Amino acid sequence: MIAPTSPAFPRAPVVLASDHGGYPLKEAIKRHLQASSIPVLDVGTHSTEACDYPVFARAAATAVSRGEAWRGIVVDGAGIGSCMVANKLPGVRAGMAFDVASAKNGREHNDANVLTLGAGYLAEHDALKIVDVFLATECSGERHKRRVAMIDALDVASARTMVAAPSTTDYESLVQSIMQILSGDPALLGPLYGAAGGAPVHCVGGLCIGCGHCVSKRPDVVRTFIGAGARAQDVRLMGSPGIESVPDDLAKLIDHTLLRPEATYDDVDQLCDEARKYRFASVCVNPMHVKRCVARLKGASSVVCTVIGFPLGATPSENKALEARRAIREGAREVDMVLPIGALRSGDHRYVYEDIRIVAEVAHEGRALLKVILETALLDDEQKVAACVAAKKARADFVKTSTGFSKGGATVHDVALMAKAVDHQLGVKASGGVGSMADAQKMVQAGATRIGASVGVKIVQEAKGQAVATTSKASGY
Numbered sequence: 286m287i288a289p290t291s292p293a294f295p296r297a298p299v300v301l302a303s304d305h306g307g308y309p310l311k312e313a314i315k316r317h318l319q320a321s322s323i324p325v326l327d328v329g330t331h332s333t334e335a336c337d338y339p340v341f342a343r344a345a346a347t348a349v350s351r352g353e354a355w356r357g358i359v360v361d362g363a364g365i366g367s368c369m370v371a372n373k374l375p376g377v378r379a380g381m382a383f384d385v386a387s388a389k390n391g392r393e394h395n396d397a398n399v400l401t402l403g404a405g406y407l408a409e410h411d412a413l414k415i416v417d418v419f420l421a422t423e424c425s426g427e428r429h430k431r432r433v434a435m436i437d438a439l440d441v442a443s444a445r446t447m448v449a450a451p452s453t454t455d456y457e458s459l460v461q462s463i464m465q466i467l468s469g470d471p472a473l474l475g476p477l478y479g480a481a482g483g484a485p486v487h488c489v490g491g492l493c494i495g496c497g498h499c500v501s502k503r504p505d506v507v508r509t510f511i512g513a514g515a516r517a518q519d520v521r522l523m524g525s526p527g528i529e530s531v532p533d534d535l536a537k538l539i540d541h542t543l544l545r546p547e548a549t550y551d552d553v554d555q556l557c558d559e560a561r562k563y564r565f566a567s568v569c570v571n572p573m574h575v576k577r578c579v580a581r582l583k584g585a586s587s588v589v590c591t592v593i594g595f596p597l598g599a600t601p602s603e604n605k606a607l608e609a610r611r612a613i614r615e616g617a618r619e620v621d622m623v624l625p626i627g628a629l630r631s632g633d634h635r636y637v638y639e640d641i642r643i644v645a646e647v648a649h650e651g652r653a654l655l656k657v658i659l660e661t662a663l664l665d666d667e668q669k670v671a672a673c674v675a676a677k678k679a680r681a682d683f684v685k686t687s688t689g690f691s692k693g694g695a696t697v698h699d700v701a702l703m704a705k706a707v708d709h710q711l712g713v714k715a716s717g718g719v720g721s722m723a724d725a726q727k728m729v730q731a732g733a734t735r736i737g738a739s740v741g742v743k744i745v746q747e748a749k750g751q752a753v754a755t756t757s758k759a760s761g762y
Contacts, residue, residue, distance in 0.1 A: 297680065298324040299420070300354035302345035302367075304338035305330055307360030307404040310412055314358060317413050323420075326354050342367035342401075346374040349398050352677065352710045357399040358416060364403035371399045376708035378436060383407070388415045392422035396433045434670060540735060542569040542716075544592065544689070550577065557581040566735070567619055571595070572612050579616030590619035590656075593644060596688040598623030598660070602640045606647045613651035620648050621656040623688060624676075629668055634675055641679035649680070656683035656714055659703070662693030666702060673706035683712035683735065697731040704732030 299318060303311035308330055318325050328344040330336045338361040348354040349371075357379075359367040364381040371379035379399035380391035383406065391397035400419045402412055424430060541563075543556045553574050560568045561582060568578055569590040578589045591612045594605045609620050622644050628636040641657055648655040657676040661669055676684050684703050686695040695715035704713045714735040715728035728736060 297353075297355035298326040300326040300328060300345045300348040300357045301359075302328045302341040302357070303330060303360040303404075304341060304362070304367075305333045305336050306362045307338075307402070308333050310402065310404040310407070310409060311358075311360045313409050314360070314413065314416055317416065338362075338367050339370045342370035343374070346371035346377045346379065346399055350374040350376045350708070350710075352680075352708075355398075356420065358402065358419070359399065360402045360404050360412075362403060362405045364401040364406075368399075368401040371401065376710070378433070382415050382419065384411070385414050385418050388418045389422050392419060393425050394429050394432075395436070396424035396430070430671075431667075434667075540567045540569050540590065540714075541565040541587070544569065544571055544595070546571075548574075553577060554581055557585075557587075560587040561585040569619075569621065572608060575612050575615045575617050588618040589616055590621060591617045592688075593620050593622040595621070595623055595658075596690040598626050598658070602643045605640070606643045609644050609647045609653075610651070613648070613653050617653060619654040619656065620644070621658055621685060623658045623660065624672060626660050626663055629664065629672055634671055637672065638675040638679050641676055641681055645680050648682075654682040656685045656712070657681045658685045658688055658716075660688055660691050661686045661696070661699040661703075662691045669699065669702055670706045673703050673711075677707050677711055681711060683714050685714040685716055687716050689716055695728060695733075697727050700728050700731040700733045 301311050301315055301318075311327075315325050315327060326348060328348065329341050338359075342359045342361070345354075345357040345359050349357045357371070357377075359371060359379075361367045364383075368379045368381045371377050377399055378395055378397050379401055380387075380395060380397035381401045381403070382388035382391060383403070388400065391400070397419070400416070402415065404412075407415070424433065541556055541560045543552060545552075548571075553570060554577075556568050556570070557578050558581075559565070565587050567588045567590040568582065569592070570578055572591050572593075575589055575591050582589065593608050593612070594600045600608075605622055609622070612620060622641070624637055625640050628640070641655075645655050657672070657679075659669060659672045664672065673684050684707055686699050686703070687693070700713055700715050707713070709732070712734040713732055715731075715733040716736070
């Protein structure tokens, strides 16, 4: 049985579901997991009264799709129907297992995150062995992970758009094919949250066209869009040139940043004053300035963000945790950590996961958000995807492109790839090189849910069609 303290177990619950025929076996699995102190999320059914398995299979798959559960186990009569239902949800890879070998294969080769079982064909002791193997086995081999990425990439296609088959089965060819589709239809890049009643938020021809005027023309619809997301704090919107007056609740949508080593106290104070005036989401500063900014922003809507292990990410995990804990105690409400870039490039994904997990625990204990900086200019696409998967598994809140201090910053390609890699379940922050309203708009269209910029005032002024005034000095972040 997998131990709940094992590095393979991320301390998120295992979601259980069944129909009436699978209820007794589901209850046996629940007792089995709880005996090992593994948290369980039981979404029903809760009796042997007749019910329809699609309802409960969907509930379990939704929990996995949204990141509310680590893995899922669904039991019905044969396990086939629930598997079909679960695979309708984005980000779900459901597989039916009929013995230990098939459960192991589903994890090792396909990285299955939902297991379906047929209560009519399995004895209880055999089912429990299958569950143990399903929870304890990791996906192995780069060739398997590459194929899993190709499976997940198919979620990009909507009911209206089919992904053109690439000429080869090469991962890069598939990604390139998908990116061509996304470039032609940027509306596919963002999470298409529904409005009240589940109906999509439409603009022209059934799609949001990214004009940037909804925040002033249709504020009620935008509020519904934000409220429909998994977490409202993940959503960052931008306006377009010529935009009219924006309601206060939609104006707090940008991070204002100053991380230059030579920044003076006066520079930091000006940053805070601009954030207060323009109602930015946050100010992002080096750790030594956290306490000063918290005091300067007292009573303002903007929060204080700081950076951890910045800008190299090469400090030990324990040091990053201590740095984060101190910053949170001094009032920081968001922390941006640089992951261990060298470990990621070396293929040591377990170290990367543990590095993020330790800081994530500190952040969440202090009720702070955690953003993980990848430094995308130093990584290839497979490494970027691996970093995003580790951040999601470690329960980070955002993935972020860059520190702004390396050889390159955010690109539209990287933002789109990262948004897909986290199944749109984490926020995606574009930073480094976002110097204008046009830059910010491109990043949002590509899937960015937040923009990091040292020229936030300029962007807001451009968005409102105002003459651009001189702002605080750029930080390169």
